[in-house]
Amino acid sequence: MKMVAGILAVALVWGSSALPGPARFRGYSEINQVLRQRLFVPATRFQLGQYLEESYSDLGSNLLDLLGTYKGDDLGSEFKNGSPNSANMLLWHFLMASLARDVSKECGRGTALDLREDFRAAVLNACKWPAPAARSSEALENFWTLVMGYDAPRSEFLTWKEFIQANEFASSEAAVFNMLLTITSNPHFLLRS
Numbered sequence: 023m024k025m026v027a028g029i030l031a032v033a034l035v036w037g038s039s040a041l042p043g044p045a046r047f048r049g050y051s052e053i054n055q056v057l058r059q060r061l062f063v064p065a066t067r068f069q070l071g072q073y074l075e076e077s078y079s080d081l082g083s084n085l086l087d088l089l090g091t092y093k094g095d096d097l098g099s100e101f102k103n104g105s106p107n108s109a110n111m112l113l114w115h116f117l118m119a120s121l122a123r124d125v126s127k128e129c130g131r132g133t134a135l136d137l138r139e140d141f142r143a144a145v146l147n148a149c150k151w152p153a154p155a156a157r158s159s160e161a162l163e164n165f166w167t168l169v170m171g172y173d174a175p176r177s178e179f180l181t182w183k184e185f186i187q188a189n190e191f192a193s194s195e196a197a198v199f200n201m202l203l204t205i206t207s208n209p210h211f212l213l214r215s
Contacts, residue, residue: 046104046214047114049090053212057121060169066136073120074113089113106213114212122202126195141168151197157187165201174210182208 090104129149
């Protein structure tokens, strides 16, 4: 009994940070910033919220607040709505699918998005699907790294690569759509580490 009391006392002293907590989203602002840095040219005006016809504001509240946000009063702010639930998962899926759909248009008539040149080149290479150059490990790792960065362990990339290479997508647009959607829907992309 003294052993249990001692363990509880140590846990209380260390606080909850020593114990694993619930999964939390990075939040709308951080995900929007990550996408802008990795996929779009500097100083782009891209806002993920455009797909919901919403713009983020530090004041007031809107639909984007359901994706996780820092809001508060005059005394400070705290992160709210960061725990995954059915409503925000549906919103994240809608936003990421809309982005993937727009990026996949690069395979046909092009897109109005201001994509970084290295990402545009990776997308255009993926638009050659099912050509071996588009399915190669090197091409897929380049695409993955441009979007995911190093936020996920290598095992996540290997699983994703196996999934993508095993699929016979109906078109190159479908390949690009699924490649981007599966990366941006990955917990390592959306959740705080």
